[in-house]
Amino acid sequence: xxxxxxxxxxxxxxxxxxxxxxxxxxxxxxxxxxxxxxxxxxxxxxxxxxxxxxxxxx
Amino acid sequence: xxxxxxxxxxxxxxxxxxxxxxxxxxxxxxxxxxxxxxxxxxxxxxxxxxxxxxxxxxxxxxxxxxxxxxxxxxxxxxxxxxxxxxxxxxxxxxxxxxxxxxxxxxxxxxxxxxxxxxxxxxxxxxxxxxxxxxxxxxxxxxxxxxxxxxxxxxxxxxxxxxxxxxxxxxxxxxxxxxxxxxxxxxxxxxxxxxxxxxxxxxxxxxxxxxxxxxxxxxxxxxxxxxxxxxxxxxxxxxxxxxxxxxxxxxxxxxxxxxxxxxxxxxxxxxxxxxxxxxxxxxxxxxxxxxxxxxxxxxxxxxxxxxxxxxxxxxxxxxxxxxxxxxxxxxxxxxxxxxxxxxxxxxxx
Numbered sequence: 001x002x003x004x005x006x007x008x009x010x011x012x013x014x015x016x017x018x019x020x021x022x023x024x025x026x027x028x029x030x031x032x033x034x035x036x037x038x039x040x041x042x043x044x045x046x047x048x049x050x051x052x053x054x055x056x057x058x
Numbered sequence: 059x060x061x062x063x064x065x066x067x068x069x070x071x072x073x074x075x076x077x078x079x080x081x082x083x084x085x086x087x088x089x090x091x092x093x094x095x096x097x098x099x100x101x102x103x104x105x106x107x108x109x110x111x112x113x114x115x116x117x118x119x120x121x122x123x124x125x126x127x128x129x130x131x132x133x134x135x136x137x138x139x140x141x142x143x144x145x146x147x148x149x150x151x152x153x154x155x156x157x158x159x160x161x162x163x164x165x166x167x168x169x170x171x172x173x174x175x176x177x178x179x180x181x182x183x184x185x186x187x188x189x190x191x192x193x194x195x196x197x198x199x200x201x202x203x204x205x206x207x208x209x210x211x212x213x214x215x216x217x218x219x220x221x222x223x224x225x226x227x228x229x230x231x232x233x234x235x236x237x238x239x240x241x242x243x244x245x246x247x248x249x250x251x252x253x254x255x256x257x258x259x260x261x262x263x264x265x266x267x268x269x270x271x272x273x274x275x276x277x278x279x280x281x282x283x284x285x286x287x288x289x290x291x292x293x294x295x296x297x298x299x300x301x302x303x304x305x306x307x308x309x310x311x312x313x314x315x316x317x318x319x320x321x322x323x324x325x326x327x328x329x330x331x332x333x334x335x336x337x338x339x340x341x342x343x344x345x346x347x348x349x350x351x352x353x354x355x356x357x358x359x360x361x362x363x364x365x366x367x368x369x370x371x372x373x374x375x376x377x378x379x380x381x382x383x384x385x386x387x388x389x390x391x392x393x394x395x396x397x398x399x400x401x402x403x404x405x406x
Binding site for chain 2 (some may be wrong): 016039042047050051053057
C-alpha cells in the first residue's frame with residue numbers, strides 16, 4: 001500500500017512530465033499551476049478515501 | 059443464409075463465437091474464417107481457439123478471394139482489418155453480383171467512433187452501437203457507395219430480468235490498456251484488495267481478457283498485467299484472485315460486476331447483473347478512456363464514486379439510457395436478414 005507521501009512524490013514527478021508535455025502549448029503558467037493542483041487534489045482525494053476505508057477495517 | 063464470420067485476434071474471436079451461436083439459433087449456416095497474418099499466434103492462442111470455437115475453425119486463410127466468398131450470402135465482422143478494407147476497395151469486385159453482403163458492427167464499446175467509421179465506408183451495411191451515432195456516422199461518410207445504416211450490437215441486448223447481489227463472487231472486468239499508468243492500475247488493485255479485506259466471506263475475481271503472455275501482438279497490448287502487479291501488493295488476501303475464464307462463465311458466476319472502462323459493463327447489464335463502473339481512479343487524467351467511459355455512461359446510473367465502489371453500491375441502469383444503448387438482438391438480426399435478402403436481389 002502506497003502512503004500519501006509516496007503518492008505526493010509520484011505526483012510531483014508526474015506533474016513535471018505534464019508541464020514538460022504542455023511546453024509550447026498556449027497554457028499560461030497560472031493555468032499549468034491550476035492543472036497541476038487539480039490533478040494533485042484528485043489523486044490525493046482518491047488515495048485518502050482508500051486509506052480511510054482501510055483504517056476503518058482495523 | 060450462409061454467413062462467413064472472420065476473425066484475426068482474440069476480440070474478433072469472441073465476437074465470432076457469440077454471433078455464430080446467435081445466428082445458428084436462427085437457422086443460419088455459419089462458417090468461421092481465421093484470417094491469419096505473420097504473428098497470428100501472438101494474436102490468438104490455441105487455448106482461446108479451443109475455448110471459444112470448440113468445434114474448430116472452418117477456414118484458415120491469409121487473404122480473401124472472390125471464389126472463396128461467393129458461396130456466402132453475408133460476411134459479418136466487427137473489425138474491418140486492412141486485408142478486408144483492401145479487398146473491398148476493389149470497385150471491380152464490389153460490382154460483382156455473386157458476392158456476399160459485407161456487414162460491419164463495432165467491436166464493443168466505441169470510445170472514438172469517428173476513427174472506426176471511416177474504415178467501414180465500403181461496407182454494404184453498418185451497424186453502429188447507438189441510434190444517436192447514425193447521424194454522426196452519415197455526416198462523416200461519403201454518399202457513395204450506398205449503404206444501409208442501422209444500430210445495435212449483438213452483445214448489448216436489453217436485460218430480461220434483474221439479478222440481486224446475493225453476496226456471491228464479485229468479478230472485476232479488467233481492460234488491457236485502461237487504466238493506463240502503472241500507478242493507476244496499482245491503485246485499482248489496492249481498491250480491490252481493500253474490498254477483499256472488507257468482505258472476507260466473499261470472493262473477488264479479477265477477470266482477465268487473456269493470460270499473461272497471451273495475445274502479445276494485440277493492438278491493445280497490456281503493459282502492466284494485474285497478475286504481475288499483484289506481486290507488488292503488501293499482502294494479497296486469499297479471496298482475491300485472477301481468472302482468464304470466458305466472459306459467459308464470469309457473468310454466470312458473478313453476483314456483482316465491477317469495472318473501470320471494460321465493455322464487459324455492457325455485457326453485465328445485459329445479463330441483469332448489478333454493475334458498478336469506477337472511472338475516477340488515480341491518474342485517470344492520463345487515460346482518455348476514463349473520460350470516454352464517463353461520456354458513454356453519463357445518465358446510466360452505473361458510474362460510481364470510490365466510496366460507492368468500496369461499498370459495492372450498485373444501482374439499476376436508468377431506463378432512458380438503456381433504451382438508447384441496448385437493442386434486442388432479434389430485431390438486429392431480423393433487420394440484417396432483410397438487408398441481406400434485399401442485397402441479394404440487387405439492392406445497393
